[in-house]
Amino acid sequence: MDKEEHKANNTDAYNTELTGKVTKAKDKVINAMAETMDLYGVTSSVGRLYGTLYFQRVPMTLDEMKDELGMSKPSMSMAVRSLLEMKVVQKVWQKGNRKDLYVAEKDFFKFFQVFFTDKWRREIEVNLHAINDALLEIEASLEDPILYGEKRQEVKELKDQIDKSKVYYHWLDDLVRSLESGRLFELIPPQK
Numbered sequence: 001m002d003k004e005e006h007k008a009n010n011t012d013a014y015n016t017e018l019t020g021k022v023t024k025a026k027d028k029v030i031n032a033m034a035e036t037m038d039l040y041g042v043t044s045s046v047g048r049l050y051g052t053l054y055f056q057r058v059p060m061t062l063d064e065m066k067d068e069l070g071m072s073k074p075s076m077s078m079a080v081r082s083l084l085e086m087k088v089v090q091k092v093w094q095k096g097n098r099k100d101l102y103v104a105e106k107d108f109f110k111f112f113q114v115f116f117t118d119k120w121r122r123e124i125e126v127n128l129h130a131i132n133d134a135l136l137e138i139e140a141s142l143e144d145p146i147l148y149g150e151k152r153q154e155v156k157e158l159k160d161q162i163d164k165s166k167v168y169y170h171w172l173d174d175l176v177r178s179l180e181s182g183r184l185f186e187l188i189p190p191q192k
Contacts, residue, residue, distance in 0.1 A: 026055055038042070040086065045071065046079045048188055059092050059101035084145060109190060113179055120176045124169050129154045131162055138162070141183060 030051030037047025052068055053060060060068070067074045080102060083089035088105045095116040105111050138159045139148055147155060 030055070042082050042086070043079075045069070045075070045171045046082050049076070049079045050083055053083075053089060053104035054106060056104070059094060059103045061101055063099070064125060065102070087118070109185065113182075117176050117180050120172055124173050124176065128166070128169050133165055134162055135159065 012133060026065060033054070034047035036042040037044060037050065038074065049069060049071075052065065062076055062080065065071075066073055066082070069076070070178035071079070083102075083104075084091070088111050089102050090105070092101050092103050094101050104113075126151060138155060141155055142152070142159070175184070178187070
């Protein structure tokens, strides 16, 4: 074996070892993403899909994702649909390719911004609607002359408690607006 062949063999061995280390490192991050995706209301397999897409340099088709993760096509379709609904995966178009292609949102701050504003906005709307309906009923009850004594006091306390809960939802609304506008990132800037 001459000097050039020996050098080429050593380089190949080194590159193989390095590739293995890089793959292990990437897999650690993907596994952590999969483990914590339950915080966002999805299964670890959906999290693993997101992690896989996150590290892809090019868009992937459903078939490529299915092969990469060993999932059935229906399971893969449902997982992609979940990620699309969360707005952390987008469908992209590529000239000359007739299959649907997908890419992951790689900006975690944008992911945070979109995901939590959607969830918190829903929480605000649902709860304030219920609170306002409940307050109308409670106020009508307080106007009833038959309600008196301890029962009247109980209804007043309930009204006060519900009124105080509105403070939280108004604060949450301010938080959502500051997140949507980007002001939150000015108050708490990302560290580089």
